[in-house]
Amino acid sequence: MTDAITVSGLRKTFGRTVALDGLDLAVREGEVHGFLGPNGAGKSTTIRVLLGLLRADAGTATVLGRDPWRDATDLHRLLAYVPGDVVLWPSLSGGETIDLLGRLRGGVDEARRRRLVERFELDETKKGKAYSKGNRQKVALVAALASDVPLLVLDEPTAGLDPLMEEVFQSELTALRDDGRTVLLSSHILSEVERACDRVSIVRAGRIVDSGSLAELRHLTRTRVRAVLARPVDPATARAWPGVHDVTVDGAEVRCSVEADHLGALVADLGGRGVTGLTVQPPTLEELFLARYQGTDADTAEREAQPA
Amino acid sequence: MTAATAPTGSLARGVPLSTRLTGFWSVFRLAARRDRILVPASVLGLVLFSVGSAQATLALYPTDAAASSGLATVITNPSIVAMYGPVPAQTADAFAVLKTVMLGAFLTSVLALVVVRRHTRTEEDEGRLELLGSGVVGRWAPLTAATALAAAAVVLAAVLSGAGLAALGMDQAGSASFAVAWLTAGLATVGVSAVVVQLASTTRGAAGLGFGFLGAMYALRAMADSADPGTVTHALGWLSPLGWAGRVEAYGADRQWVLLLGVIALLGGLAVALAVLDRRDLGAGVIPARSGPRRAGRLLAGPGSLVVRQARGTIVGWGVGMVLGGVLVGSLLGAVGQMASDPGIRDVLESLGGTIGTLEDVYVATEIHFVAAAVAAAGIALVLRLVGAERSGLGEVVLATPTGRTRWFAAHVGLPVVLSAVLMALLGAVVGLVGPTVTPDAPGFDPSLAATVAALPAVWLVIGVAALLAGALPRFAPLTWGVLLVTFVVAEVGPLADLPGWLLDLSPFSHLSPLPAGAFEPLPAVVMTLVAAVLCGAGALAYRRRDVA
Numbered sequence A: 001m002t003d004a005i006t007v008s009g010l011r012k013t014f015g016r017t018v019a020l021d022g023l024d025l026a027v028r029e030g031e032v033h034g035f036l037g038p039n040g041a042g043k044s045t046t047i048r049v050l051l052g053l054l055r056a057d058a059g060t061a062t063v064l065g066r067d068p069w070r071d072a073t074d075l076h077r078l079l080a081y082v083p084g085d086v087v088l089w090p091s092l093s094g095g096e097t098i099d100l101l102g103r104l105r106g107g108v109d110e111a112r113r114r115r116l117v118e119r120f121e122l123d124e125t126k127k128g129k130a131y132s133k134g135n136r137q138k139v140a141l142v143a144a145l146a147s148d149v150p151l152l153v154l155d156e157p158t159a160g161l162d163p164l165m166e167e168v169f170q171s172e173l174t175a176l177r178d179d180g181r182t183v184l185l186s187s188h189i190l191s192e193v194e195r196a197c198d199r200v201s202i203v204r205a206g207r208i209v210d211s212g213s214l215a216e217l218r219h220l221t222r223t224r225v226r227a228v229l230a231r232p233v234d235p236a237t238a239r240a241w242p243g244v245h246d247v248t249v250d251g252a253e254v255r256c257s258v259e260a261d262h263l264g265a266l267v268a269d270l271g272g273r274g275v276t277g278l279t280v281q282p283p284t285l286e287e288l289f290l291a292r293y294q295g296t297d298a299d300t301a302e303r304e305a306q307p308a
Numbered sequence B: 001m002t003a004a005t006a007p008t009g010s011l012a013r014g015v016p017l018s019t020r021l022t023g024f025w026s027v028f029r030l031a032a033r034r035d036r037i038l039v040p041a042s043v044l045g046l047v048l049f050s051v052g053s054a055q056a057t058l059a060l061y062p063t064d065a066a067a068s069s070g071l072a073t074v075i076t077n078p079s080i081v082a083m084y085g086p087v088p089a090q091t092a093d094a095f096a097v098l099k100t101v102m103l104g105a106f107l108t109s110v111l112a113l114v115v116v117r118r119h120t121r122t123e124e125d126e127g128r129l130e131l132l133g134s135g136v137v138g139r140w141a142p143l144t145a146a147t148a149l150a151a152a153a154v155v156l157a158a159v160l161s162g163a164g165l166a167a168l169g170m171d172q173a174g175s176a177s178f179a180v181a182w183l184t185a186g187l188a189t190v191g192v193s194a195v196v197v198q199l200a201s202t203t204r205g206a207a208g209l210g211f212g213f214l215g216a217m218y219a220l221r222a223m224a225d226s227a228d229p230g231t232v233t234h235a236l237g238w239l240s241p242l243g244w245a246g247r248v249e250a251y252g253a254d255r256q257w258v259l260l261l262g263v264i265a266l267l268g269g270l271a272v273a274l275a276v277l278d279r280r281d282l283g284a285g286v287i288p289a290r291s292g293p294r295r296a297g298r299l300l301a302g303p304g305s306l307v308v309r310q311a312r313g314t315i316v317g318w319g320v321g322m323v324l325g326g327v328l329v330g331s332l333l334g335a336v337g338q339m340a341s342d343p344g345i346r347d348v349l350e351s352l353g354g355t356i357g358t359l360e361d362v363y364v365a366t367e368i369h370f371v372a373a374a375v376a377a378a379g380i381a382l383v384l385r386l387v388g389a390e391r392s393g394l395g396e397v398v399l400a401t402p403t404g405r406t407r408w409f410a411a412h413v414g415l416p417v418v419l420s421a422v423l424m425a426l427l428g429a430v431v432g433l434v435g436p437t438v439t440p441d442a443p444g445f446d447p448s449l450a451a452t453v454a455a456l457p458a459v460w461l462v463i464g465v466a467a468l469l470a471g472a473l474p475r476f477a478p479l480t481w482g483v484l485l486v487t488f489v490v491a492e493v494g495p496l497a498d499l500p501g502w503l504l505d506l507s508p509f510s511h512l513s514p515l516p517a518g519a520f521e522p523l524p525a526v527v528m529t530l531v532a533a534v535l536c537g538a539g540a541l542a543y544r545r546r547d548v549a
Helices: A043-050 A072-076 A094-104 A110-119 A133-145 A163-178 A190-196 A214-219 A235-240 A260-272 A285-293 A298-305 B008-014 B024-034 B038-060 B064-071 B078-084 B092-096 B098-119 B121-125 B128-133 B141-167 B172-199 B203-225 B232-239 B241-247 B256-279 B303-310 B312-337 B343-352 B359-392 B394-399 B405-438 B445-454 B456-472 B479-497 B501-506 B522-545
Strands: A003-014 A017-028 A032-036 A058-063 A079-082 A151-155 A182-187 A199-204 A207-213 A223-229 A244-250 A253-258 A275-281
Touching: A003 A043, A003 A182, A017 A032, A017 A043, A017 A058, A017 A182, A017 A199, A032 A043, A032 A163, A032 A190, A043 A058, A043 A151, A043 A182, A079 A133, A094 A110, A094 A133, A110 A133, A110 A163, A133 A151, A133 A163, A163 A182, A163 A190, A182 A190, A199 A214, A199 A285, A207 A214, A207 A285, A214 A285, A223 A260, A235 A244, A253 A260, A260 A275, B024 B098, B024 B141, B038 B092, B038 B098, B038 B141, B038 B479, B064 B092, B078 B098, B078 B203, B092 B098, B098 B121, B098 B141, B098 B172, B098 B203, B098 B241, B121 B128, B121 B203, B128 B141, B141 B172, B141 B256, B172 B203, B172 B241, B172 B256, B203 B232, B203 B241, B203 B312, B232 B241, B241 B256, B303 B312, B303 B405, B312 B359, B312 B405, B359 B394, B359 B405, B359 B445, B359 B456, B359 B479, B394 B405, B405 B445, B405 B456, B405 B522, B445 B456, B456 B479, B456 B522, B479 B501
Parallel strands: A017 A207, A032 A182, A032 A199, A079 A151, A151 A182
Antiparallel strands: A003 A017, A003 A058, A199 A207, A223 A253, A223 A275, A244 A253
């Protein structure tokens, strides 16, 4: 599979603020790629460089085989963009805005436009000023999703949507992937990324700190296990289990976290003690995320995720 | 508890004054902090305008006798009165402020409107007032703070100007009356602006209503002042705040009690505005926002048509304004012709603007300079929408489509370039059609059209400055307003004030041919047009090279 977006060593500073500090990113063709990071990590700056709105100070970026700064116009024929903070022309109605953006991009798919307006329950007659944040977002989403382009760049697209509309967005995202299109989805809403994305990149302070499929990322993080045993284990023994951490023993119940490679051995050992109840919970994206933000150790992430 | 059973809306009416004004000083300080350049610079400009112009005129007409020979027939000339308001007395002092009383009252009113709007409807429109209003800030605090700041700016401009005139050795009571004239118009406009920003539900709508009101008031008093005293038409002038400024008659009748009208208008306007404010929702106006069509018309398809569509109101408004202005200028040409061919009048008219030709020609040339400056201002506002779009994030939306930067830039600069040509031609055509029906001495269709069109290079040059700054240094683009003000004042007042030649040469308005009477000088026109083109081109190149967002 070829890469739709390749970024290496990207640097961008605004005055003394370093927004991007040697960022690398690879988005494969036909995948939905999650671009994760908290506010101010450099997500929007990266996207603006990829759109050719900002010029990088150093490093290279290639989008669909083009230099986004030099070939911006040409590149923009092949992509649709939803900005993180959607602003609309105050005097244009939502329908007019969708048509205008479609025409600027070289045409929209009429049938898809109709379907999207219906699914997102959008009132197209309101003027830009009268829309709420969520409805502005819907206008931009309909305009982007209805256009026939191979690449979609979505910057926190669901920030203002209610749960029902988020559901609609998720199913549209799946449809896009089935259609073979590439999506770069920037977000700090982890559940959204977890459901929709094939691969994720986690950005922190202008650098990518981790990148890969969710399975790959999970592999590096511990699974949480909670078991109720017929023959309780004593805490010292439990702490000696290889690859097991954060052990608490509370009567018949034992809770711990275990490295992916040692999960099998642990389950076998627990089986020998007569398991009467067992929950095994793979790390959530929150835990992956926090692990990469709070330090290198997953212990920290756990403490954050489940305060005593 | 009775309060608990009352609906929350009516509960608000029982709120004590101190609670409604909570946070007044914080909001006032915030507004003053944001206007720390705008207000002092505008006040300084207005003071320099009044005092500098008076000093220059006094140097030319130092004695009452000299002034009275110059003023003798001006007093009865409706076209001068229509432009500058009534002439209160045939003295050197009165002549020294002839040009600045009315024009200054108008500019002070514009400042008042701009300041009130900036801190009320604009803040609300852009969502910042919501943030502020959710804090410990009373419902009345933002409006009253904006009103107080605007009133303070008006008081500063008026009082400092009056003091400056007195310092020149002019009559003390007259100088106080001069301040009263500006104060009356300015304070009344503060009151009107407070209402206007409640009525319109958008920033742009408020500007349209506000400037439309000022234009209408100027036209009303122009009509009233040029009518004979005692007639109903003349009495109508008392309905216009700008009419009040003229009827103070500084250095003549010195009717300082007129200030009461201004104060009443201010307090009345504020009371109405606060009453509306208590009854409306945040973000809403009295004039409701309408809904729009489901689908875009076929014409709305590219950056050019988008920019034109956004400017639709501006284009129509200016077009109507040009037709009305042309009718006014053209119909007053008859009055100019009724004047005796007194050389004194010539001196006056020449000092006011023109240099060559019949009185009608000089009068038309003077008016064209004013209109050209106004059209340049419209042009600046249109170019600055490029910067506005960038700031709001709309520029990013368009530039992420296949629309190239050059096209987006060209759409914003091309519209004012073309529109200014259309507007000036429209003015020339209307003056050329209306004038000859009033007097055979009026310049005909062709000379009038040529005269207005010949002023375009100066307009384009100003647009070019705006384009360069918008392209290269968007943060500094609003400086173009200052460039326009300074170059226009230099060209208008400069020859009287003995400003150095090189300074005059820097103003594009100094290089306009004295049409319709004189000969058209192609060289300055061509050079200015070329410079304008180079400025636009440089702006476009810079815009391609810099970060957008």
